[in-house]
Every structure is written in structure tokens, then in C-alpha cells.
Amino acid sequence: MLSSEEGLFRRMAPPPTQQTMKERILETADKLFYLQGIRAIGVDTIAAEVGISKRTLYNHFPSKDALIAAYLERRFVQPRPSDKPPAEQILATFDLLERRFAAKDFRGCPFVNAVAELGPADRAVKKIAVAFKESRRVWFRERLNALGVTEADALATQLVLLVDGSIAQDLVRDDPAMARAAKEAAKVLLRNAGVDVGDGTAKPVKGKRSPQ
Amino acid sequence: MLSSEEGLFRRMAPPPTQQTMKERILETADKLFYLQGIRAIGVDTIAAEVGISKRTLYNHFPSKDALIAAYLERRFVQPRPSDKPPAEQILATFDLLERRFAAKDFRGCPFVNAVAELGPADRAVKKIAVAFKESRRVWFRERLNALGVTEADALATQLVLLVDGSIAQDLVRDDPAMARAAKEAAKVLLRNAGVDVGDGTAKPVKGKRSPQ
DNA sequence: GGGTAAGTAAACAGGTCTGTGTAGCTAAAA
DNA sequence: TTTTAGCTACACAGACCTGTTTACTTACCC
Structure with missing residues (x-):
């Protein structure tokens, strides 16, 4: 097997800032899911964009559905x-x-x-x-x-x-x-509803007249 | 070829009301696309639901994209x-x-x-x-x-x-x-905006007061 | 009766999808 | 030094996708 030939210099790549692998996956999934649609993006595409193998992705998320759920939860801020x-x-x-x-x-x-x-x-x-x-x-x-x-x-x-x-x-x-x-x-x-929105036309809450 | 054996009694089915074949396809596509999503429904599913062969569907619409366009145009009423x-x-x-x-x-x-x-x-x-x-x-x-x-x-x-x-x-x-x-x-x-919406509280269009 | 238009069933080509399996590599802990 | 956790590359299973091809059947018109 020659599999190491070009893999050699890509292993354990740059300690990718500080982010955890899960976060890196989610960040990429977010970008792709949001911009192109959830059904339009396959897990292969996400893995390739992160620069990891599909196996690794599936080690962090048991299924695409789980990844979708995590994507939406991460958007809930x-x-x-x-x-x-x-x-x-x-x-x-x-x-x-x-x-x-x-x-x-x-x-x-x-x-x-x-x-x-x-x-x-x-x-x-x-x-x-x-x-x-x-x-x-x-x-x-x-x-x-x-x-x-x-x-x-x-x-x-x-x-x-x-x-x-x-x-x-x-x-x-x-x-x-x-x-x-x-x-x-x-x-x-x-x-x-009687809220003053800054243009001096606030209307009173309960049928009261505002001054002039 | 035995293909006629069970097909025999299904050919040229009931003159399906009066609808044209195109309309029958569109009606079914509309239901499935709208309820389940465009990407979620394949042309096989539509053909099967209409009760026609996939070839017939493609004789009426050159591609799925054309069918999608026709679906939306039909919705535009x-x-x-x-x-x-x-x-x-x-x-x-x-x-x-x-x-x-x-x-x-x-x-x-x-x-x-x-x-x-x-x-x-x-x-x-x-x-x-x-x-x-x-x-x-x-x-x-x-x-x-x-x-x-x-x-x-x-x-x-x-x-x-x-x-x-x-x-x-x-x-x-x-x-x-x-x-x-x-x-x-x-x-x-x-x-x-001064429109009378039927509860007697219409506000005049241009700063005029409505009668009491 | 002959021709034509429009339908059928079914296989196929070539692609994508999700998810798994296998084998080997590397870094770090023990 | 040995073990182990986590990664890579890659092939594969099985499903489904769009669209085409082939061969046949039926209804209808001239």
C-alpha cells in the first residue's frame, strides 16, 4: 500500500488553532447547510471541506440527522x-x-x-x-x-x-x-400601544389623550 | 415477452374524467412537491402516483426542472x-x-x-x-x-x-x-393611514380630525 | 387494413447519497 | 517501549436519483 506516500505530510495537520474537532465540523456544516440547503449538502462534502475523512466525521456525529440537530442548536443563540x-x-x-x-x-x-x-x-x-x-x-x-x-x-x-x-x-x-x-x-x-418611539407622537396606553 | 399478462387490464385506464395528462401529472406533482418538498420527491414517485410510466412523464415534461417550473407557475394564481x-x-x-x-x-x-x-x-x-x-x-x-x-x-x-x-x-x-x-x-x-376599518376609529388621512 | 400517436413495462447508464468496514499511520500516555 | 486513541485513505453496500433506451401494445384515423 502506498497510502502513506502523500498522506505523510498531512497527518495530524496544524493544531487547527484551538478549536475542537467537533466545533470545526459544526462550523463547516453551518456554512454549507445554511448557504446551500441541508438536503443539498452531503456528508462527504462537509468532510472534504473540513479536510478530514468521512470516518472521523461519523466518529463525532452518529448520523447526518444528529449533525443537522447540532447545527440548529448552535444557531439558537x-x-x-x-x-x-x-x-x-x-x-x-x-x-x-x-x-x-x-x-x-x-x-x-x-x-x-x-x-x-x-x-x-x-x-x-x-x-x-x-x-x-x-x-x-x-x-x-x-x-x-x-x-x-x-x-x-x-x-x-x-x-x-x-x-x-x-x-x-x-x-x-x-x-x-x-x-x-x-x-x-x-x-x-x-x-x-402608547410607546414613545422618539418622534413625539406617543399615544397613551389607555384612551387617555396625550398633551395636545 | 409476458409484459402484457397483467398489463392487459390496466391499459388506457378509465378516461380519467376529462383532464389532460399534463394536468394530471401537474396535479400530482403539486401535491407531492408542496407537502413533502421538491427535493424530497423523485420523478419515479410522481409517475407511480399518477399511475403512468416514467417515460410518459418525460414525454410531457423534458426534465424535472421543467416540472418544477410548471408547478410554480400553476401555483401563481x-x-x-x-x-x-x-x-x-x-x-x-x-x-x-x-x-x-x-x-x-x-x-x-x-x-x-x-x-x-x-x-x-x-x-x-x-x-x-x-x-x-x-x-x-x-x-x-x-x-x-x-x-x-x-x-x-x-x-x-x-x-x-x-x-x-x-x-x-x-x-x-x-x-x-x-x-x-x-x-x-x-x-x-x-x-x-386613515382607513375606516369598521370599528369607528378611522383616523383621517392628512392630520384632519374625524368627527368626534 | 395500414399507419401513427401515445401509452406500457422494464432494464440500464451513470451519478449521488448515507453509513460501514478495513487496514495502516502517528502522537502521546503508560 | 508498548499500548492506545484518534486519525487517514479507500473500498464497499445498498439505496435512490435523473434521464434514456428498447420492445411492445393499444386506440384511432385514413
């Missing part, structure tokens, strides 16, 4: 905590979205995409997608509660509709202006 | 014309959505799903998806113009965000209430 006022935090969400849309590697919401791609039969994927969506809704609700909005729960739902709507629209249109449109709509909804 | 007042038409959109969500065979927007599944490389799919989304936006804009809304274009965009947001949310959550939430948000946006 909470927004960074902020000490800005709640209303600003809420509106900043849409500014962040707009920056994301402008990046050319944005390809929609990985959770929605996974559910769309893998179908309703894949319960594991659906479960994590639901958890993610709910966590975002709760994030909005907490900030609305802090603002004293009475119907915080309903308004939080409406805000996530604007977020997901702009994501879906940007996915097909590649138009970051969708984020701005969502932000303007969000401002109207917030103002209507 | 305009809303039925209505003689109801424009504001009612707009709000009825969300009622229709809610009924769709409640049906257990609802699986999101076929255009968004196709783009998510097939990736940005598939220009043909992306093109028809963009055309569809824009047609819906224009539909809203026409009705807003009829209502004399000044910023009809911007508001139409905001309304499609609510539509697509509720579709995405329902896709992952299976919750028809998302359509109601979108409707409530739409009412606020319409009222804010």
Missing part, C-alpha cells in the same frame, strides 16, 4: 444583552436585520428554512424551530412589559410577524429595504 | 375578483389565511419554500417567486389607492410583511391564530 431603553432595543432589532439582509451571505431564517426543507415529519427539527421562534417572541414581550404595554403578549406576536415577514421577503427579493419597512410598521404598532 | 369595498377585501385576506392555516395540508408559501430549498443558484425559481410576491404587493397597493391612502406603496409592503410573517410563523408553529394577529396589526396600520 440569545440576542446580546443591552442596557439601552427597551423601545430602542426593539427598534434596533430591525436595524440589525437590515444589516444582515445587506450581507450577501444572508439566506433567510435557518429554522424556517429547515422546516420548509425537511418537512413536517421531522419532529426534532420542528421542535427546535418552535422553541427558537417562541424565544424571540418572549424577548419582545419582556421589553414591552418593561414599557408598561398592556397587551404585551399580542403586540409581541405582531412584532415577530414583522420580523419573519421581512426575512421571507428578503429571502426572495434580496431587498434590505424590507427591514426598514418592517421597522416603520413596528413604530406604528408601538405608538398605537 | 390571482385572487378572485371581489366587489366588496377595498378595506374589506384587504382584511378578508387574513381571514382566508386563517382558514388556510387551519387546513392540515397547509405547508407555507410554495414560492418561499422553493427558494429556501433550491437555493439562490436556481434563477428560474427565484424569478417566479419574486414575480409572485410583487403581484401580491401590487394587489394591496391597488386597493389602498382606491381608498385614497397617500403612502399606498409603503403600506402595501408592510401588509405583505404581515402576510408572509404569519405564513412563516404558522409553518413552524401550526397556529392559525397567527393570521388573526396579523389581521389585528393590519387594522392598526390601516387605521393609522
Whole structure:
């Protein structure tokens, strides 16, 4: 066997920074799954891109399904905590979205995409997608509660509709202006709930008239 | 050759209603593509479900890509014309959505799903998806113009965000209430633009006060 | 009756997919 | 120095994919 001939100088490659092998695999899987689709990418492709053998990949993840689950779990991160006022935090969400849309590697919401791609039969994927969506809704609700909005729960739902709507629209249109449109709509909804969104048109929470 | 032995009684099956073969294929492809995903369904599966040979399918569609394109084109239908007042038409959109969500065979927007599944490389799919989304936006804009809304274009965009947001949310959550939430948000946006949405709280278009 | 259009079944080509098996190499621990 | 954990390369099984080919059958029109 000549198998060592060219393998010799590639073994135990550069101590690849500090990352664990699992993390290296996940990072590559994330990039490929997200940009090209989960079904479109085979495990061979991932292994080749990481620069490892397929056997090694399967030593770290028992199946492609496990890798998919780990990919989505790794995407499930909470927004960074902020000490800005709640209303600003809420509106900043849409500014962040707009920056994301402008990046050319944005390809929609990985959770929605996974559910769309893998179908309703894949319960594991659906479960994590639901958890993610709910966590975002709760994030909005907490900030609305802090603002004293009475119907915080309903308004939080409406805000996530604007977020997901702009994501879906940007996915097909590649138009970051969708984020701005969502932000303007969000401002109207917030103002209507009595939140001061910084343009002096805050409407009172409970039928009270604002001064003049 | 014994090929006729069991084929004999299946030939030229029941004159299958009146539908053309192309339509029968498309109908089946639609059901399978939409419910299970485009990549998840092979042409063999479609042919078997229609009850025809694969050769026949390929005689009607030169490739799977052509079948996918025809599937999406067939999904691209305009809303039925209505003689109801424009504001009612707009709000009825969300009622229709809610009924769709409640049906257990609802699986999101076929255009968004196709783009998510097939990736940005598939220009043909992306093109028809963009055309569809824009047609819906224009539909809203026409009705807003009829209502004399000044910023009809911007508001139409905001309304499609609510539509697509509720579709995405329902896709992952299976919750028809998302359509109601979108409707409530739409009412606020319409009222804010001076449209009377039937609860006596219409706000004038241009700073004018409505009678008491 | 002869020709044609459109269907059938079934095999095949050539590719990809997930997942496993085998054998050998290397680095580090014992 | 020996053992062991973890890697590599590579072949393979078995399934499924798109699309083509072959040979045959049926219905219908002229």
C-alpha cells in the first residue's frame, strides 16, 4: 500500500488553532447547510471541506440527522444583552436585520428554512424551530412589559410577524429595504400601544389623550 | 415477452374524467412537491402516483426542472375578483389565511419554500417567486389607492410583511391564530393611514380630525 | 387494413447519497 | 517501549436519483 506516500505530510495537520474537532465540523456544516440547503449538502462534502475523512466525521456525529440537530442548536443563540431603553432595543432589532439582509451571505431564517426543507415529519427539527421562534417572541414581550404595554403578549406576536415577514421577503427579493419597512410598521404598532418611539407622537396606553 | 399478462387490464385506464395528462401529472406533482418538498420527491414517485410510466412523464415534461417550473407557475394564481369595498377585501385576506392555516395540508408559501430549498443558484425559481410576491404587493397597493391612502406603496409592503410573517410563523408553529394577529396589526396600520376599518376609529388621512 | 400517436413495462447508464468496514499511520500516555 | 486513541485513505453496500433506451401494445384515423 502506498497510502502513506502523500498522506505523510498531512497527518495530524496544524493544531487547527484551538478549536475542537467537533466545533470545526459544526462550523463547516453551518456554512454549507445554511448557504446551500441541508438536503443539498452531503456528508462527504462537509468532510472534504473540513479536510478530514468521512470516518472521523461519523466518529463525532452518529448520523447526518444528529449533525443537522447540532447545527440548529448552535444557531439558537440569545440576542446580546443591552442596557439601552427597551423601545430602542426593539427598534434596533430591525436595524440589525437590515444589516444582515445587506450581507450577501444572508439566506433567510435557518429554522424556517429547515422546516420548509425537511418537512413536517421531522419532529426534532420542528421542535427546535418552535422553541427558537417562541424565544424571540418572549424577548419582545419582556421589553414591552418593561414599557408598561398592556397587551404585551399580542403586540409581541405582531412584532415577530414583522420580523419573519421581512426575512421571507428578503429571502426572495434580496431587498434590505424590507427591514426598514418592517421597522416603520413596528413604530406604528408601538405608538398605537402608547410607546414613545422618539418622534413625539406617543399615544397613551389607555384612551387617555396625550398633551395636545 | 409476458409484459402484457397483467398489463392487459390496466391499459388506457378509465378516461380519467376529462383532464389532460399534463394536468394530471401537474396535479400530482403539486401535491407531492408542496407537502413533502421538491427535493424530497423523485420523478419515479410522481409517475407511480399518477399511475403512468416514467417515460410518459418525460414525454410531457423534458426534465424535472421543467416540472418544477410548471408547478410554480400553476401555483401563481390571482385572487378572485371581489366587489366588496377595498378595506374589506384587504382584511378578508387574513381571514382566508386563517382558514388556510387551519387546513392540515397547509405547508407555507410554495414560492418561499422553493427558494429556501433550491437555493439562490436556481434563477428560474427565484424569478417566479419574486414575480409572485410583487403581484401580491401590487394587489394591496391597488386597493389602498382606491381608498385614497397617500403612502399606498409603503403600506402595501408592510401588509405583505404581515402576510408572509404569519405564513412563516404558522409553518413552524401550526397556529392559525397567527393570521388573526396579523389581521389585528393590519387594522392598526390601516387605521393609522386613515382607513375606516369598521370599528369607528378611522383616523383621517392628512392630520384632519374625524368627527368626534 | 395500414399507419401513427401515445401509452406500457422494464432494464440500464451513470451519478449521488448515507453509513460501514478495513487496514495502516502517528502522537502521546503508560 | 508498548499500548492506545484518534486519525487517514479507500473500498464497499445498498439505496435512490435523473434521464434514456428498447420492445411492445393499444386506440384511432385514413
